[in-house]
Amino acid sequence: MQIQSQETTAEGAERIEVVPETLDDLWHLSYVIEPGDLVSGDTTRRIQRNDDNLRDKGGEREPMWIQIEVTDVEFAKFANRLRVGGEIVDCSREDQLGFHHTLNVEEHTELTVEKHLKPDQADRLEEAVEATENPDVAIATVEEGEAHVHTVAQYGTEERATITSTTGKGEYARPRKELFDELASVLKRQDVDAYILAGPGFTKQDALDHFQDEIPDVAEQITVVDTSAVGDRGVHEVLKRGAVEDVQQQTRIAEEADYIDELMERIGSGSEVAYGPEEVAKAADYGAIETLLVLDERLRLERAGEGDWDIDVDQIIETTEQKGGDVTVFSAEFAPGQQLSNLGGIAALLRYRLD
Numbered sequence: 001m002q003i004q005s006q007e008t009t010a011e012g013a014e015r016i017e018v019v020p021e022t023l024d025d026l027w028h029l030s031y032v033i034e035p036g037d038l039v040s041g042d043t044t045r046r047i048q049r050n051d052d053n054l055r056d057k058g059g060e061r062e063p064m065w066i067q068i069e070v071t072d073v074e075f076a077k078f079a080n081r082l083r084v085g086g087e088i089v090d091c092s093r094e095d096q097l098g099f100h101h102t103l104n105v106e107e108h109t110e111l112t113v114e115k116h117l118k119p120d121q122a123d124r125l126e127e128a129v130e131a132t133e134n135p136d137v138a139i140a141t142v143e144e145g146e147a148h149v150h151t152v153a154q155y156g157t158e159e160r161a162t163i164t165s166t167t168g169k170g171e172y173a174r175p176r177k178e179l180f181d182e183l184a185s186v187l188k189r190q191d192v193d194a195y196i197l198a199g200p201g202f203t204k205q206d207a208l209d210h211f212q213d214e215i216p217d218v219a220e221q222i223t224v225v226d227t228s229a230v231g232d233r234g235v236h237e238v239l240k241r242g243a244v245e246d247v248q249q250q251t252r253i254a255e256e257a258d259y260i261d262e263l264m265e266r267i268g269s270g271s272e273v274a275y276g277p278e279e280v281a282k283a284a285d286y287g288a289i290e291t292l293l294v295l296d297e298r299l300r301l302e303r304a305g306e307g308d309w310d311i312d313v314d315q316i317i318e319t320t321e322q323k324g325g326d327v328t329v330f331s332a333e334f335a336p337g338q339q340l341s342n343l344g345g346i347a348a349l350l351r352y353r354l355d
Contacts, residue, residue, distance in 0.1 A: 001025040001128035004110070015114045016125070020107055023296065026082045027329055028128040029105070029113075030303075031314075032121045033073050038114035039084050040067035043103055045096065065092045067112075068101055074303060081106045120322070136251065137244050138190040140183060141227065141234035142199045142207050144176075147183045148231045151190060152244050157235055161186045180210040187211075187218050194247045198225040198238050223247050256336035259293055259328060263347055264339075274354065275347035281311040283348050287323040291349040292316065297332035298345035313346070320348075 004017040020026050033039060044061040068086035085102040105111055117125075137152045138160070147163040163186070165179050187195060195218060197204050204224060211219040223246075227237040238244065266273035272290075274283040283289050294313065301307040303314070317327055325348075330337040340347060 001028065001125065003125065003129055009114065012116065013114050014117045015112065017110065017112050018125075019110050020082075020105065022107060023080050023331070024329055025128050026080070026105065026107070027296075027299070028124050029111075030073055030082055031124055032115075032117075033070060033082075033084055033113060034115065035070050035072065035086075036115075037070045038067055038089070039070055039086070039103060040065065040090070040112045040114075041103055041105075041110060043101070045101060047093075047096075062093075064096070066096070066101055066103075067091065068103065071100075120318075124321075136193050137196060137247055138187060138192045138194075139196045139198060139235050139238055139244070140187060140207075141230035141238075142179075142183065142197070143201065143203050143230050145179070146230055147179060147207075148234070149183070149186050149190070150235050151192065152239075157239070159232075160190065162231075176206070177210070180207050181214070183207065184211055184215045184218070188215055193221070193251045195222045196225055196238055196243055196247060197222050198227045198234050198243075199230050200226070200228055252331075253334045253336060256328070256330050256334065259291065259330075259349070260336045260339050262349060263293065263343075266349065272350035272353045273348070274350060276344040277309040277311045277313070277346055280346050280348050281316055283350055283354060284316045284319040284323075284325075286354060287319075288350045288352055288354060289320045289323070289325040289348045290351045292320045292325055292327045293330060293340055293347045293349070294327065295330050295332055295337055295340050295345040297337075298341070299329065316346075 001021060002019040004019060006014060006016045009015050018029070020029055042063065042065050044063050045066070047060060047062050066088050067090035068084070069089050070084055070086040072083075072085045074083050082105040083102050084105060085100065088096050088099050088101050091097055103111070139150045139152065139157070141148045141150075145165050148159065149161040150157045150159050163179060163182050197208055208219065208222060208224060211222065223243065225238055225241065225243050227234040229237065263273060263275070267275070274280045274289075280289070280292070284292075294317070298307065299313060302309055320327055330340050332338070332341060
């Protein structure tokens, strides 16, 4: 989550400009935005036209800025968006005031929320921001005699290091090993989840071979991408190809797979675990949940009133967080989420075993 600005209004409410960046951020916002809040942003709205110069064709969509007083908030069924509906109280077109409108909030949608924040809601926003403060991916581009390291964070990239040297033959030649050693040292210092190693020719593969010997833990997290250049141009090629998104997705899947492996191991040994809505609800009441695992698809169904659980999943999530537990929302699109679905769509790693 990115918070672009935050200020207190004359009425004592908080006016917050936010940009959700992930599905988790949309989920966080669904707990922050409530009926009665004021939410504004750019949207499109179907406008009926019926005048002397334009025959009524059933309405055309026009871009506009609107502010609504919220009446309902929900995830759209099976879609990665948050639906925020309410009455239009301010608008770039005065003739639309008083009508109902629904803002479809997706990843990277700019939104302004005006409300009296409750302490737990302020904490939730802070947690969402902290989750995206550190860059997830480092991009190293390398060719003979030159290497660059960039990190990817939010909407852009930041250069972390540039390493140049003379390699090859000659009196002043610097061994390739020194270039690779310095690049390895820079990569080890990056607080990231994955790495992309890119560049033209075979130098990047030689660098990877070096890393596998010198920094094997980092080498295991490296994805190799071919580019025609290094530095800013090379990074642009990596981004244009969608390589960062692919790596981030695979990293998330790997993290979810680790949770599922731990869950299955605990189920097999009969240790600190709960699965299924009733067992998890009981564990939440006892304050025993260390990590709550819930499927996004099931979460949407339950919140829309279309599920079949006899428990309040929102209450479980709130209780878990209030008692110091973590919450991870799994994607139903990937194998770990499908495994969680087979276990009822909700499970928990516990601090201690419940009898």
